[in-house]
Amino acid sequence: xxxxxxxxxxxxxxxxxxxxxxxxxxxxxxxxxxxxxxxxxxxxxxxxxxxxxxxxxxxxxxxxxxxxxxxxxxxxxxxxxxxxxxxxxxxxxxxxxxxxxxxxxxxxxxxxxxxxxxxxxxxxxxxxxxxxxxxxxxxxxxxxxxxxxxxxxxxxxxxxxxxxxxxxxxxxxxxxxxxxxxxxxxxxxxxxxxxxxxxxxxxxxxxxxxxxxxxxxxxxxxxxxxxxxxxxxxxxxxxxxxxxxxxxxxxxxxxxxxxxxxxxxxxxxxxxxxxxxxxxxxxxxxxxxxxxxxxxxxxxxxxxxxxxxxxxxxxxxxxxxxxxxxxxxxxxxxxxxxxxxxxxxxxxxxxxxxxxxxxxxxxxxxxxxxxxxxxxxxxxxxxxxxxxxxxxxxxxxxxxxxxxxxxxxxxxxxxxxxxxxxxxxxxxxxxxxxxxxxxxxxxxxxxxxxxxxxxxxxxxxxxxxxxxxxxxxxxxxxxxxxxxxxxxxxxxxxxxxxxxxxxxxxxxxxxxxxxxxxxxxxxxxxxxxxxxxxxxxxxxxxxxxxxxxxxxxxxxxxxxxxxxxxxxxxxxxxxxxxxxxxxxxxxxxxxxxxxxxxxxxxxxxxxxxxxxxxxxxxxxxxxxxxxxxxxxxxxxxxxxxxxxxxxxx
Numbered sequence: 001x002x003x004x005x006x007x008x009x010x011x012x013x014x015x016x017x018x019x020x021x022x023x024x025x026x027x028x029x030x031x032x033x034x035x036x037x038x039x040x041x042x043x044x045x046x047x048x049x050x051x052x053x054x055x056x057x058x059x060x061x062x063x064x065x066x067x068x069x070x071x072x073x074x075x076x077x078x079x080x081x082x083x084x085x086x087x088x089x090x091x092x093x094x095x096x097x098x099x100x101x102x103x104x105x106x107x108x109x110x111x112x113x114x115x116x117x118x119x120x121x122x123x124x125x126x127x128x129x130x131x132x133x134x135x136x137x138x139x140x141x142x143x144x145x146x147x148x149x150x151x152x153x154x155x156x157x158x159x160x161x162x163x164x165x166x167x168x169x170x171x172x173x174x175x176x177x178x179x180x181x182x183x184x185x186x187x188x189x190x191x192x193x194x195x196x197x198x199x200x201x202x203x204x205x206x207x208x209x210x211x212x213x214x215x216x217x218x219x220x221x222x223x224x225x226x227x228x229x230x231x232x233x234x235x236x237x238x239x240x241x242x243x244x245x246x247x248x249x250x251x252x253x254x255x256x257x258x259x260x261x262x263x264x265x266x267x268x269x270x271x272x273x274x275x276x277x278x279x280x281x282x283x284x285x286x287x288x289x290x291x292x293x294x295x296x297x298x299x300x301x302x303x304x305x306x307x308x309x310x311x312x313x314x315x316x317x318x319x320x321x322x323x324x325x326x327x328x329x330x331x332x333x334x335x336x337x338x339x340x341x342x343x344x345x346x347x348x349x350x351x352x353x354x355x356x357x358x359x360x361x362x363x364x365x366x367x368x369x370x371x372x373x374x375x376x377x378x379x380x381x382x383x384x385x386x387x388x389x390x391x392x393x394x395x396x397x398x399x400x401x402x403x404x405x406x407x408x409x410x411x412x413x414x415x416x417x418x419x420x421x422x423x424x425x426x427x428x429x430x431x432x433x434x435x436x437x438x439x440x441x442x443x444x445x446x447x448x449x450x451x452x453x454x455x456x457x458x459x460x461x462x463x464x465x466x467x468x469x470x471x472x473x474x475x476x477x478x479x480x481x482x483x484x485x486x487x488x489x490x491x492x493x494x495x496x497x498x499x500x501x502x503x504x505x506x507x508x509x510x511x512x513x514x515x516x517x518x519x520x521x522x523x524x525x526x527x528x529x530x531x532x533x534x535x536x537x538x539x540x541x542x543x544x545x546x547x548x549x550x551x552x553x554x555x556x557x558x559x560x561x562x563x564x565x566x567x568x569x570x571x572x573x574x575x576x577x578x579x580x581x582x583x584x585x586x587x588x589x590x591x592x593x594x595x596x597x598x599x600x601x602x603x604x605x606x607x608x609x610x611x612x613x614x615x616x617x618x619x620x621x622x623x624x625x626x627x628x629x630x631x632x633x634x635x636x637x638x639x640x641x642x643x644x645x646x647x648x649x
Contacts, residue, residue, distance in 0.1 A: 059081075059105075059106075059107060059110055059111060060080065060081060060111065061078055061079060061080045061081060061103060061111060062076075062078065062079050062081070062085070062103035062104075062111045062112055062113050063078055064076060064077050064078045065113060067087075067116065067119070069091075069118055069119040070119075072089065072119070074087035074088065074089055074091050074119055075087060075088045075089075076101055076113060079101075079103040079113075080103060081103050081104070081105040081111045082102070082103065082104075082105060083102075083103050084100035084101065084102055084103070085100060085101045085103065085113065086098065086100050086132065086135070086136045087099075087101075087119075088129060088132065089124065089128070089129070089132075090124075090128065090132055090161055090165070091116070091119035091120075092119065092120040092161075093120070094118075094120065098164075098168070099116060099119065101113045101114055101116060102114045123159050123160075123161070124159055124161060124162075125157055125158060125159045125162055126157070127151050127154060127157070127158065127162055128159065128161055128162055128165070130147075130151055131148075131151060131162055131165035131166060131169065132165055134147055134148060134151070134165075134169055135165055135168050135169050135172075141172075141173065141176045141177070141178055142178075142179070144169065144172075145173070145178060145179065145182045145183065145186065146182070148166070148169060148186050149182060149185050149186055149189065152166065152186050152189035152190050153189055155189050155190050155191075155192040155193045156192055156193070156194060158193050158194075158197055159197065160197055160200040160201035160204055160205070160207070161201075161205075162201075163190065163193055163197065163198065163201035163205075163207045163208070163211075164201055164204070164205035164207040166186075166190055166207070166211065167205070167207040167208070167210040167211045167214070168210075170183070170186065170187075170210075170211055170214045170215070170218075171210060171214050173214065173218055174214050174217045174218060174221075177222075178218065178222065179222075180218070180219070180222040180223065180229070180231070180238070181231050183215070183218055183222075184231045184233055184236055184238050185233055187211065187215055187233075187235075187236055187296075188233035188234055188235040188236040189235075190211065190295075190296070191235035191236065191291070191292075191293050191295045191296060192235065192295075193295055195295060198295050198296065198298055199298045202298040202348075203298070208295075208296040208297070208298050208348075209298075209342055209348040211296055212296055212297075212310075212340070212342070212348075213342055215289070215310075216289075216310060219238070219287050219289060219310075220287065223240050223287040226240045227240075227242045228240060228241055228242060230255065232253065234292075235291070235292050235293050235295075236289065236290070236291055236292065237249065237289070237290040237292070238287070238288070238289050238290075239255070239287075239288045239290070240285075240286070240287045240288075241257065241285070241286060241288075242285040243283045243284075243285070244257050244258055244259060244283055244284070245258040245259065245260065245261060245262070245278060245279050245280065245282075245283060245284075246258040246276060246277040246278040246279050246286075246321075247276065247277060247288075248267075248270060248273055248275075248276040249273075249274050249275045249276060249290060250270075250271075250272045250273060250274055251272040251273075251274045252272060254272075256270075258276075258278060261280060261281065262278065264323075264357070264359050264362075264364060265359065265451065265522070267323055267359065267362060267364075268359040268361075268362050273323070273325055273362065274324075274325055275290065275322070275323065275324050275325070276322070276323040277320065277321070277322055277323075278320075278321040278322075278323060279319070279320055279321075280319060280321065281319075288310065289310035290310075291310070297340060297348070297350070298348070299348060299349040299350060319366060319367070320366070320367045321364055321365070321366055321367075322337075322364070322365045322367070323362055323363075323364050323365075324356075324362065324363050324364075324365070325361055325362055325363075337356050337365030337366070337367075338350040338351055339351055339367065357532075358444070397437070399619050399621070399622035400433070400437075400619055400620060400621035400622050401434075401437065401621065402621075402622060402625070403619075403621040403622035403623070403624060403625030403626070404430045404433055404434050404621040404625070406625045406629055407426055407427060407430045407621075407624070407625055407628070407629065408427070408430060410423075410629055410635060410638075411423065411427050413638075413642065414635075414638045414642075416638075417634070417635060417638060421494050421495050422478060423628070424495055425471070425474060425475060425478065425494075425495065425498050426475070426624065426628055428471060428498070428499070428502065429468070429471040429472070429475060429624070430621070430624075432464055432467050432468045432471055432502075433468055433620075433621055435460075435464050436461065436464040436465060436468055439457060439460055439461040439464060440461065442457055443457045443458065443461050443529045443530060446529060451522050453529075454521060454522045454529035455514075455518055455521045455522060455529070457521075457529045458521030458522070458529035458530050458531065459510060459514050459521060461529070461530055462510050462513070462521075462530065462531055462539065462540065463506055463507065463510045465540065465544075466505075466506035466509065466510065466540070466543055466544070467502050467503060467506045469543070469544055469547045469548075469592060470501055470502040470503075470505055470506055470547065471498075471502045472547070472551065472590055472591060472592050473501070473547050473550065473551060473591070474498045474501055474502055475590050476551055476554055476555075476587060476590050476591040477554065478494070478498075479583070479586065479587060479590065480554055480557075480558060480587075506543075509538075509539050509543055510539070512539070513531060513535050513538075513539040517531075517534070517535050517539075520532050520534075520535030520536075520539075521535075544595075547592070548591075548592055548593075548595050551591035551592055551593065552591070552593060552596070554587075554591060555587055555588065555591050555593055558583070558584065558587055559584065562580045562583065562584065563580070582627065582631065585623075585627075586623070586624075586627045589616070589619075589620050589623045589624070590620075590624065592617075594613060594616035594617040594620075595613070595617065597609050597612045597613035597616060597617075598610075598613040598617065601613055
């Protein structure tokens with residue numbers, strides 16, 4: 001009877017599918033058990049109502065539940081069907097992504113959360129839950145930004161997961177209208193995150209790259225209504241300008257707008273210049289962000305970055321110059337111009353693009369594209385292990401100086417040695433090489449000084465470089481004549497001819513460049529008072545290229561003559577072979593064949609070839625000393641005689 005009454009009541013409610021669930025539960029019991037169950041429900045109506053309402057609700061949403069993994073309990077809130085729920089403590093997948101559980105619809109058994117196998121937990125801070133709540137909050141964007149500013153004021157105490165949650169929140173702002181000033185404040189606060197936390201968050205979640213990318217998108221959208229805007233925060237500066245050539249950022253945070261075209265020498269004369277962006281030839285509209293710390297720029301190998309610019313241009317701009325005053329005090333060989341390459345599937349990284357130009361203490365980077373730019377204080381000059389490279393270069397320069405001075409000493413002490421025409425030519429080569437080393441140092445120091453001083457130094461350096469290559473050609477030709485006997489002629493005027501070639505010919509391109517394009521010497525693009533642009537191409541590289549090409553042909557002919565001759569008597573074959581190998585090695589250095597490694601290194605971007613080029617090209621003076629003094633029997637006899645003469649007294 002009781003069963004019949006209850007079923008009748010359920011039939012009245014049958015229009016709702018949820019009643020079938022209770023009816024099924026009851027009918028699945030034995031008759032006696034059914035009676036007990038129904039009696040309990042009839043005499044406890046609150047229980048009946050609770051069951052019915054619970055079943056009704058379960059078809060529209062998943063009720064809140066808890067899951068525990070590794071002794072950590074994750075609370076999942078009540079969630080409507082086909083929606084996703086986030087736990088109070090971020091649950092991370094094995095890919096370090098935040099897990100969100102889908103509330104699955106089921107008209108038979110009721111809605112339920114999808115199952116998860118495991119949750120990884122990143123160490124949390126006092127702010128993790130607040131950030132997670134903001135990420136999943138339905139309050140207005142304005143309120144979220146306001147609360148986010150408050151939370152990020154404590155970024156020094158963040159954990160890696162916190163920075164990831166911030167990046168996810170900021171990513172939501174990309175699709176909503178937000179206050180640009182407030183977002184800039186958030187980013188500036190986040191930059192105060194400890195470096196090791198920032199690096200770990202980028203490594204695990206790609207968080208800092210996501211922040212940078214989202215901020216760029218927000219700047220591009222929110223900056224459009226403004227003709228002019230300036231936002232200053234402790235770690236970040238945003239400037240939107242229209243109809244200007246750029247702006248100058250000074251050490252005291254003063255901003256100077258660039259309204260007219262300027263030459264680079266003018267920048268060098270501006271006191272307290274910290275950084276500047278300069279767009280030549282055209283007044284443009286641009287949105288510029290200047291990061292005063294590099295916290296958000298994380299890659300596998302940490303680099304120190306000078307003030308970092310982000311640039312968004314509204315016009316079609318062909319050239320952008322970024323001007324920096326490095327604060328690290330390191331030599332110029334430690335700097336390179338780079339741009340940030342966003343990482344999505346992998347970590348972002350700095351791409352080294354070029355060497356900076358130098359104007360005294362200022363360094364200038366030139367770009368033809370837009371992204372985040374920086375002057376990198378790096379641990380390599382386009383290759384790794386710059387400290388090792390620096391030591392190697394210092395040793396090589398020392399060896400070259402030792403070799404050149406050894407040649408001078410031999411000539412000064414032994415009259416008979418210096419009267420030899422070949423040795424006189426060697427002394428001339430040593431003089432030019434020594435002057436060139438001195439001018440390289442002076443040229444770097446006078447860059448940015450009075451223009452006439454820079455031009456004079458650049459002209460002399462240009463001249464000595466070409467003269468050195470000409471002497472290399474002369475010495476190579478003489479050695480070819482000496483050992484191979486291909487060139488036959490009167491040696492009476494050899495020295496005069498050699499001086500004409502090595503001192504006279506270089507004067508022509510130098511005079512032409514000085515007469516028509518003297519400004520090219522003060523551009524400073526290569527870090528010296530030295531030709532740049534077309535002046536470098538046609539006044540330096542073209543003559544050197546011609547000489548090196550001729551030298552390669554000579555070197556090839558020497559190899560052919562030495563090793564393609566009929567075999568000689570076996571009793572002296574080994575001795576002759578050693579002499580021939582010595583000659584080939586000498587000619588390899590003397591003819592500048594080492595430059596082949598330099599060209600190949602640039603083409604194939606090979607670290608090994610760069611090392612090989614630097615090592616072989618820098619010890620030229622030392623190798624000449626070894627071949628012409630140490631391996632020369634007459635020179636050795638002179639030193640032995642001198643030693644015996646004074647040691648026996």
